[in-house]
Amino acid sequence: MxxxxxxxxxxxxxxxxxxxxxxxxxxxxxxxxxxxxxxxxxxxxxxxxxxxxxxxxxxxxxxxxxxxxxxxxxxxxxxxxxxxxxxxxxxxxxxxxxxxxxxxxxxxxxxxxxxxxxxxxxxxxxxxxxxxxxxxxxxxxxxxxxxxxxxxxxxxxxxxxxxxxxxxxxxxxxxxxxxxxxxxxxxxxxxxxxxxxxxxxxxxxxxxxxxxxxxxxxxKAGGLHGIQIDYDGDGQVIRDFPGVDRINDAGKSAEVYLKDSANPQDLLQYLCGRLQIRRFDLREPSLHEIFVRAVGGTSDE
Amino acid sequence: MNKTILVALREFVENLSTKTFWIGIFIFPIILVASVVVPTLLEKSKRARTFAVMDHSGWLHDEVMQLAMQRDLNSVLLEAVEAHKNGHPMPSSFPSGVAPFLEKVTHENAHELASAIAFEADTSLIESDAAKLLSDWWRNLSEDQARTYDSWLMAAHYRITDTYGDDVASLNEAIDAETLFAYITIQAEPLDTDPAMTYVCNNFTDESLKHWYGNLVNDVVRRKRVDRYQIDPAIARLLTTPVRMEARKITAEGQEAHVETKDTLHQWVPIAFVYLLWISVFSISQMLLTNTVEEKSNRIIEVLLSSVSPLQLMSGKILGIAATGLTIILSWILFFFFALKALPFMMGMPLSFDLSFIMSDFRYLGSFVAYFMFGYFFYAALLVGMGSVCNSLKEAQNLMTPVILILLVPMFAMVPVGQDPNGTLAKVLSFFPPFTPFIMMNRAAGPPALWEYVATTVLMLVAIAFVFWASAKVFRIGILLTGKPPKMTEVLRWLRAPVGTVPERKRP
Incomplete structure (x- = not known):
C-alpha cells in the first residue's frame, strides 16, 4: 500500500x-x-x-x-x-x-x-x-x-x-x-x-x-454489538431495564449496550407495552460509542 | 510568477478600488487648492465696510480723501499703462476719454500725475478734461466696479457715509444695529491733540479700516507738522526714514550676494515636505496595519499560508501597499508640478515669486521620494508586525499610541531643525532611524554633509532590515493567534525563539 x-x-x-x-x-x-x-x-x-x-x-x-x-x-x-x-x-x-x-x-x-x-x-x-x-x-x-x-x-x-x-x-x-x-x-x-x-x-x-x-x-467489527431502538414515549423506561450497561439516548432513538449476561430478546419483551417501539435493531457499534469506550468517559456527554 | 509579487499585485489592484485610495489621491490637491482659493473667495465675498467720519477740524478728512485718491489713481494708472502696453483691455468702467493721454504716462511720472489730479495741482502732464474725468471716475466708482480692477481700490473695501451727520447718538445706535461698521471722530486741533482721533467699532478682529485710515492720517499730519515748523522736506524725509539693513549671503562660489525671497523659501520648503512626508508615511503605513488586521479578522490568513510562506505574505503586502502609496505620492507630485505653474498667479503674486525651483532641485523631490520609501518600509514593517497580533482595529489603535508618540518627535523638532539644519539637535536626531527620514528631509536646505547622507542611509537600511526580521518572526506567530494581544515581554520572547516554535503564553 x-x-x-x-x-x-x-x-x-x-x-x-x-x-x-x-x-x-x-x-x-x-x-x-x-x-x-x-x-x-x-x-x-x-x-x-x-x-x-x-x-x-x-x-x-x-x-x-x-x-x-x-x-x-x-x-x-x-x-x-x-x-x-x-x-x-x-x-x-x-x-x-x-x-x-x-x-x-x-x-x-x-x-x-x-x-x-x-x-x-x-x-x-x-x-x-x-x-x-x-x-x-x-x-x-x-x-x-x-x-x-x-x-x-x-x-x-x-x-x-x-x-x-x-x-x-x-x-x-x-x-x-x-x-x-x-x-x-x-x-x-x-x-x-x-x-x-x-x-x-x-x-x-x-x-x-x-x-x-x-x-x-x-x-467497527470489534465484536461489540449495540441495539438501535427508535421509540416514542419516555426513554427512562429503557434505563430501568436491569441488564442495560450503557445507553446513548437521543430522545427519540437510543443506542443501548447490554451487560454480557443480558439478552436482547428480554429487553424487547420488557419494552413491549411500556414504549411505542418503531425499530429494534441489532448492529455494529457507532463511532461515538467506540470513542467513548476508548477514552473511558461517560456515555452522554 | 513569484508569490510575493502575486500577493503584492492583488493588494495593489484591490486598493485601487477602495475609497481610502481615492481619498488619498484627492485630499492633498483639495486641501492645497482650498487653502489658496477659500481665503481669496472669503476676501472677495467680504462686502465693503461702511464708515462715517465726524471731522471737527474741518480739513483733515478732506485731505485724507485726497491722499486716498492719489494712491488709488497711482496704482490704477500703472495698471492702465501696463494693460495699454500689452494691448489688454481695462475694465469697462475706466473712462475711455483718457486713453490718448495714457501714451504719455510712464512708471516714473504716474505718481506725479496722480498727485496732480488728486490735489488739483497745475501740471503740464495732463489736460484738465482728462484730469476731471479721472477724479470724477474715482469719486463715483461703485464697489462692484472697483472689484474688477487688479489694483487695491478704496471703493472695493470701504464706503463712507454721511447719513448720520454729527449725531453721536444715532451713530452709536447704527453701530449697535450693525448698519454702520465704524465711525471716526477727528478732534478740532488734530496736530496738537493726543489722541487726535477716536475710532468706534465693535469688530475687534478686522482692523484693516483702522490701519488704512490711520496710515493716511499719519501721512497728512506729518506733512502738516513739517510745514508748520518750516522744516526742509528733504530733512524731514531723512529724519523719518528707517535705517535699512541689507541681507547678504555667501554663495557656493564664495561671492557675496543679495538674499532673495527664493533663498528664504529654500530654507522653509523642506518643512512643507516634512509635513507631506509625515502625513504620507503615517497614513500609508497605517493603511497596511488596518489591512492586516482586517485580513486576520476575515480568517483568510490561514488559507493564504497554505500557499505562501508568512515571509512572502508579509513582504507581498508591504510591497503592494508601497505601490499604492507611491501612486498616491506621484499623483501629488504631478499635481504639485502643475499647481506651481498656476499657484503664484492664483495667489496674485508677482511672477518673480517663482516656486518651480522646488521641482527642479533634486535635494527636495529626490529626498522626498527616497525618504518616503525609507520611512514607509520602516514603519510599514513595524506596523504589519503589530497588526498581526491584533484581532480588532480597536486593539490595533491602542498599540499605535507609542508609535504616534515616536512620530511626534520629528514634528516637534521641525521648526528648530529647519532654523538650524546643521545644528547639534538636527545632527543627533538624524542618526535615530525612526526619525532619520523626517529629520534628513527637514535638513535638505542645509544641506547635510555627504558623509551624513551616507551614514544615516546605512543606519536606516540596517534598521529596516532589523525591523523586517523582527516583524517577520512576530508575524509568523501572531498571524494565527487569537485572543488577547501579547504583552511586549511576550513578543520579545518570540523574537528569541527559533522559527516555527511558539513559546508559552503567560496566563494571568
Missing part, C-alpha cells in the same frame, strides 16, 4: 501544554481519512504541522514522498477551519487568485475558476463580490479555491461545520468525487456520524494522544 502521508512520532508543545503527543500515522493514497476527536483534541494542530504552518518539536513528516511540505505546497489543497474570503473580490477572481498562488498561469486559473463555479452551481455569481454570498455559497467558493489546482492531497479542517443539510450533501459528494479522481482526502470533524458515512480510515485523537487508527470497517 502506497502512503500519501506518514507521520512518525510527532510531538508539538505550546509551552508546557502538549497539544500532540508522539503521534504516528500512515495515510494510504487514494483514501478518505477522517481525523476524529472532540474540540481541542489536537486535530487542527496536527493538520497545521502537516501543512508546515507549525513545525513539530519532535518527529518527522513524510508527505507525498517529501520531508518538507514547503517544497510541494502546490500539490496540496488545504481548507482551514477558520476560513474567509476577501469580501470585496469577485468570486471568480478570488478562486483564480488562489490558483495562481498554487502556481497556475493566470489565464488558465481564470478559465478553471469560471468552469468550477459554473459546475458547482455558482454560475450566476461569477462576477459578484464575495460579500454578497450566503454562508453555504461562501464555503463552496472556499473549497473550490482549494481544489482549483487539482491537488493530489486535500486536507479539509472541519469542512461540514456551519453547513445546512443540502450543503453537507454537496460537500460529501465533493469529497467522494475527489476520491474517485484518485486524490487522497483528509478531513477532520468532531461529529462522528459524518465520518462514519464516508471514511475509509479513521484516526481518533483525544487530548493530544492517539486513541486508535485504522480502516473503519475493522474498527
Amino acid at each position: 502506497e502512503t500519501a502521508l506518514e507521520l512518525s512520532g510527532i510531538t508539538k508543545r505550546f509551552g508546557s501544554h502538549v497539544a500532540v503527543n508522539n503521534l504516528s500515522l500512515a495515510i494510504p493514497k487514494g483514501s478518505i481519512y477522517g481525523f476524529l476527536g472532540p474540540n481541542g483534541a489536537g486535530k487542527t494542530t496536527t493538520i497545521r504541522m502537516i501543512m508546515s504552518i507549525l513545525y513539530p518539536d519532535e518527529g518527522q513528516i513524510q508527505i507525498l514522498g517529501h520531508a518538507n511540505s514547503e517544497e510541494i505546497k502546490d500539490r496540496l489543497g488545504y481548507l482551514p477551519e477558520e476560513k474567509g474570503l476577501y469580501k470585496k473580490m469577485k468570486t471568480a477572481d478570488i478562486v483564480a487568485y488562489f490558483g495562481t498562488l498554487k502556481g497556475l498561469p493566470l489565464r488558465e486559473a481564470r478559465k478553471r475558476a469560471k468552469e468550477l463555479l459554473v459546475q458547482y452551481g455558482l454560475g450566476d455569481w461569477v462576477n459578484r463580490k464575495c460579500e454578497a454570498l450566503s454562508k453555504g455559497m461562501g464555503q463552496k467558493v472556499q473549497i473550490l479555491s482549494t481544489l482549483i489546482h487539482n491537488p493530489e492531497l486535500v486536507i479539509l479542517d472541519e469542512p461540514f461545520s456551519g453547513l445546512d443539510p443540502v450543503n453537507v450533501e454537496v460537500m460529501r459528494n465533493l469529497i467522494l468525487s475527489m476520491k474517485r479522481d484518485g486524490r487522497t482526502v483528509i478531513f477532520s470533524t468532531h461529529v462522528m456520524e459524518q465520518a462514519e458515512q464516508i471514511c475509509d480510515y479513521i484516526f481518533l485523537i483525544h487530548k493530544g494522544n492517539k486513541i486508535l487508527d485504522g480502516p473503519l470497517s475493522e474498527i
